[in-house]
Amino acid sequence: MSELLGSYEFTLNVILVQAILVLSLYVVFQAGLLSMASVGFMAVGGYATTLLTLEQNWPILGGVVAGAVMGGVVAAIFGIPVLRLGGIYLALGSLALSQAIVIGIANFEFTNGARGFAGIELAVTTEHLLLVLIVTGVILQITHRSYIGRAIRAIRLDERTAEGLGINTVLYKRVLFAFSGVLAGLAGALEAHLTGVISPDQYGFDLLVVALTYMIVGGSGHWIGPLGMTVVLGIVRDQLGLGGTSLENIIFGSLLVAVMILAPAGISDRVMYRDIGRWIRRKRTGRGVQVVTTPQGEVS
Amino acid sequence: MLELEGIVKTFRGVKAIDGVTLKVPERGVFGLIGPNGAGKTTLVNLITGYLTPDEGRITFDGHDVVGLAPHKLAALGVARTYQNLRLFEGSTVRENVMIGRHLAASSGGLARFRPRWRKAADPVTEELLGRLGLAELADLQVDELSYGLRRRVEIARALATDCKTLLLDEPTAGMTAAEADGIGQLMRELAEQGVTVVLVEHNIRLVTATCDQMAVLDWGKVIAQGPPAEVWALDAVQVAYVGKRRDKAGQPTTARTRT
Numbered sequence: 404m405s406e407l408l409g410s411y412e413f414t415l416n417v418i419l420v421q422a423i424l425v426l427s428l429y430v431v432f433q434a435g436l437l438s439m440a441s442v443g444f445m446a447v448g449g450y451a452t453t454l455l456t457l458e459q460n461w462p463i464l465g466g467v468v469a470g471a472v473m474g475g476v477v478a479a480i481f482g483i484p485v486l487r488l489g490g491i492y493l494a495l496g497s498l499a500l501s502q503a504i505v506i507g508i509a510n511f512e513f514t515n516g517a518r519g520f521a522g523i524e525l526a527v528t529t530e531h532l533l534l535v536l537i538v539t540g541v542i543l544q545i546t547h548r549s550y551i552g553r554a555i556r557a558i559r560l561d562e563r564t565a566e567g568l569g570i571n572t573v574l575y576k577r578v579l580f581a582f583s584g585v586l587a588g589l590a591g592a593l594e595a596h597l598t599g600v601i602s603p604d605q606y607g608f609d610l611l612v613v614a615l616t617y618m619i620v621g622g623s624g625h626w627i628g629p630l631g632m633t634v635v636l637g638i639v640r641d642q643l644g645l646g647g648t649s650l651e652n653i654i655f656g657s658l659l660v661a662v663m664i665l666a667p668a669g670i671s672d673r674v675m676y677r678d679i680g681r682w683i684r685r686k687r688t689g690r691g692v693q694v695v696t697t698p699q700g701e702v703s
Numbered sequence: 704m705l706e707l708e709g710i711v712k713t714f715r716g717v718k719a720i721d722g723v724t725l726k727v728p729e730r731g732v733f734g735l736i737g738p739n740g741a742g743k744t745t746l747v748n749l750i751t752g753y754l755t756p757d758e759g760r761i762t763f764d765g766h767d768v769v770g771l772a773p774h775k776l777a778a779l780g781v782a783r784t785y786q787n788l789r790l791f792e793g794s795t796v797r798e799n800v801m802i803g804r805h806l807a808a809s810s811g812g813l814a815r816f817r818p819r820w821r822k823a824a825d826p827v828t829e830e831l832l833g834r835l836g837l838a839e840l841a842d843l844q845v846d847e848l849s850y851g852l853r854r855r856v857e858i859a860r861a862l863a864t865d866c867k868t869l870l871l872d873e874p875t876a877g878m879t880a881a882e883a884d885g886i887g888q889l890m891r892e893l894a895e896q897g898v899t900v901v902l903v904e905h906n907i908r909l910v911t912a913t914c915d916q917m918a919v920l921d922w923g924k925v926i927a928q929g930p931p932a933e934v935w936a937l938d939a940v941q942v943a944y945v946g947k948r949r950d951k952a953g954q955p956t957t958a959r960t961r962t
Contacts, residue, residue: 548818550801550808557802560791567751569777569806569864674793674844 412529418637419532420594421614422630426539427586428618429629431579435559437494438580439611440485441587443501444474446508446606448588449595453520454513456596463526467592474588475581477504482580486573501611509603519602527597535589536630543626555579559623613640616655620662622669632670704729705750705781705868705899710759712745712923719745720756721923727868727916732890732900734910734917734931738943741920743903744786747870750901751783752776763868778806780867784857784874786903790845796856797841800828803863831859835889850877858886868899875906887913911935919943 408415427441451473452466461469481500488496508514546552557565558572566572595601617636621629636658640651666675705727712720719742727733737743748754750761752773761768763779771779782803791799804825808815822842823829832838835855840848845856854874861869871890875883887909890900894915904910910917911931918928921943927934934940 545816545818548820550805550815550817550819553798553802554805556794556798557791557805560793561789563753563773564785564789564791565802566773567753567777567783568803568860569774569809570802571772571774573772668793672793677844 408529414638414641416527416529416532416597418634418641419529419536420590420597421617421637422536422633423532423539423586423590423593424610424614425617425621425629425633426536426543426626427583427590428614429621429623429626430543430583430586431576432618432623432629433559433626434555434576434579435562435623436486436576436579437490438485438497438583439494439615440478440481440497440501440580441583441614442606442611443504444478444584444587445591445594446505446603447477447584448474448591449601449605450508450514450591451588452592453523453595453601457520457523463524463596467589467596470592470595471585471589474591475585478584478587479577479581482577482584486576486580498611501606505603505606514603517603519600519605521600523595523599523601525596525599527593532593532597535593539586540626540630547625612652613655616659619659620669622666622671624668624671624673628669628671704762704764705901706760706762707746707750708760708762710746710749710756710761712742712749712754712756718923720749723759723920723923723925725918725925725928727899727901729899730894730897731915732894732902732913734914735901735903735920736905736907736910736917737920742923743920744872745923746920747783747872747901747903750776750870751781777864777866780865781870782861782864782866782868783870784854784861784872786872786876788850788853788857790853790856790860792846793844795842795844796837796848797822797828797832799845799856800831800837800859800863801825803860804828806864827865828863831862835859836885851879851882854878855886858889862893866898868901869893870901870903872903873905874902875904875909883909 424441424445427444428438431438448470452461452463452470455461455469456463456466485493485496485500509517546555554565554570554575557568557570558575562572591606594605617633618629620636621632636655662669666672668675705725707723707725710720710723711718723742723746735743735746745754749756752768752771752775755770759769763776763781766779768776768779791802794802804827805815807827819825829838832841835858837852837855837859840852845853848856854877858871858874861871875886878886883906890902890913893900902910902914914931916929917931917934919926919934919940926943927937927940
C-alpha cells in the first residue's frame with residue numbers, strides 16, 4: 404500500500420491512529436458519557452509497549468496487546484470512582500484523571516520523565532491500522548444491532564428508565580469505560596510503533612480537543628459518524644496545513660459551535676435526517692402536517 | 704405476591720408515606736387511588752426501588768426487596784410506567800418496546816450479543832405492538848405520537864419485560880373515554896393471564912369497573928381497602944376523595960376542612 408500512497412502514507416497512518424482514539428471516546432459517548440480520559444489511557448498503552456519491547460525485549464505484538472490490556476485495566480480501576488460522576492462533572496473528573504496520568508508519566512524515573520523514549524521499533528503499517536479499525540467497526544456494528552446496543556442507547560436517552568427496565572446501568576457504564584480504555588491503549592501502543600518516539604507532551608490538551616471535535620461533530624448515534632469525521636477532517640486539516648496552528652483552533656472551534664447549534668446530536672443523528680427529509684418534501688408538495696391513519700382513527 | 708408493611712417515607716420532615724401496610728393479591732387488578740399529593744407515586748417509586756423507605760418492609764414473592772436497585776426489581780418481575788411519560792425520545796415505537804425485551808434476552812447470556820439485522824426480529828415485541836394497536840405505527844419516532852398513543856407505547860414496553868407485577872401510574876391520563884376503556888379491558892386480560900396489575904388512577908369509573916380490590920390513600924395513609932363497592936360506601940373515602948358528605952336526608956353538607 405505504501406507505493407500507492409507515497410508521501411501521504413504517514414499522514415494517513417496518523418489519522419487512522421486518531422480514528423481509534425476517537426472510537427474509544429465514542430464507546431462511552433454512545434451511553435451519554437462525555438469522558439476525556441482516553442488520552443491518558445492512550446499514554447498508558449504507549450508507555451506499556453515501549454517499556455516492554457525496549458527494556459524487557461518483548462515481541463512487538465506482545466507489547467501492543469499488553470498496551471491495550473493495560474489501558475483497559477487502568478480504565479476499569481479508575482472507572483469505579485470516576486463514573487460516580489455524571490454530565491459535566493464526569494468530563495472534568497476524567498480530564499483530571501487523564502492529566503494526572505500524563506503528569507505522573509512525566510515525573511517518574513522508569514518512564515524517563517519528560518524526555519520519553521526514542522528508538523522504539525517501527526512495525527506498524529497502514530494495513531495493520533485498517534485491520535484494527537475494521538475489527539473494531541465489526542464489533543461496534545454487531546453491538547449496535549444487539550440488545551446490548553439497545554441497552555446502551557437507552558442509558559444515553561434516559562438512564563433511570565433504563566434501570567427500571569432491568570438494565571444494570573452501573574455495570575454497563577463500567578464495562579464500556581474499560582472497553583474504551585482498551586481501544587485507547589491500543590491506539591497509544593500502535594502509535595508508539597508507528598512513530599518510534601514517545602514523550603508525555605504528545606498526550607496534551609491539543610490532541611484531546613481535536614479528538615473531541617471529531618467525535619462530537621460525528622455524533623453519538625452511530626460509530627460511522629465519528630470515524631468518518633476523523634478521516635474527512637483529518638485530511639482537511641493536513642491539506643490546509645493547519646496542524647498545531649491557532650487558525651486550526653479557530654476553525655475547529657467554530658465548527659464545533661456550528662454543529663452544536665445546527666445538529667446537537669451530531670451528523671449521525673437519524674432524527675435530523677428525518678426532519679430534513681420532511682422539510683424538503685414539504686417544500687416540494689406544499690403540504691404541512693403528515694397524517695398517519697391508525698385503526699383507531701387519524702392522528703397527526 | 705406483593706406485601707408492604709409499615710412503610711414510612713419522609714421528605715425533609717414531611718411524611719409522604721406514613722405507615723402504609725398493603726397486601727396486593729396475586730392475579731388481579733389492584734386499584735390505588737387518592738387525591739393529589741396523597742403519596743401514590745411515592746409509593747410506586749418505593750415499590751420499584753427508585754426510593755428506599757425510611758422504615759418498613761416490602762416483600763415480593765417472599766423476597767425482601769428493600770434497598771434493591773430498580774434493575775434487580777425488574778429482574779424479579781416488577782415493571783412500571785410513569786406518571787410523566789418517560790419514553791426514549793428519538794427512538795421508534797418498536798425500538799422503545801424492544802429495549803423492554805432486554806431482560807428476556809439476557810437470560811440467554813451471550814445471546815444478548817446476537818445482532819438483530821431485521822427490524823421486526825422479536826416476535827414478542829411484534830405481538831405486543833399488535834395488542835396495543837401500535838403495529839402500524841411501529842416505525843414512527845415516539846415524539847410523533849399523540850399523548851394517548853405514547854402512553855400505550857409505555858405500557859407495551861413495560862409488558863415486554865415479561866413482568867409478573869405491573870404498576871401503572873395513571874395510564875389513562877390524556878386518553879379519551881373509549882381509549883381508557885380499552886386499557887381497562889387490557890388490564891382484565893392481563894390479570895386473567897396471571898399478571899398482577901397495580902393501577903394508580905384518578906379515573907374513578909375505570910377503577911370501579913376494572914379492579915378486584917382497591918385501596919384509598921390520603922395524606923400518606925391507607926384509609927380504606929377492599930372491593931371497590933365496599934370502599935366507596937365508606938364515609939371517610941367520600942370525605943377524602945369527593946370532599947363531600949351527605950346528611951341523613953341525602954343532602955350534601957360542607958366538607959370537613961383538611962388540616
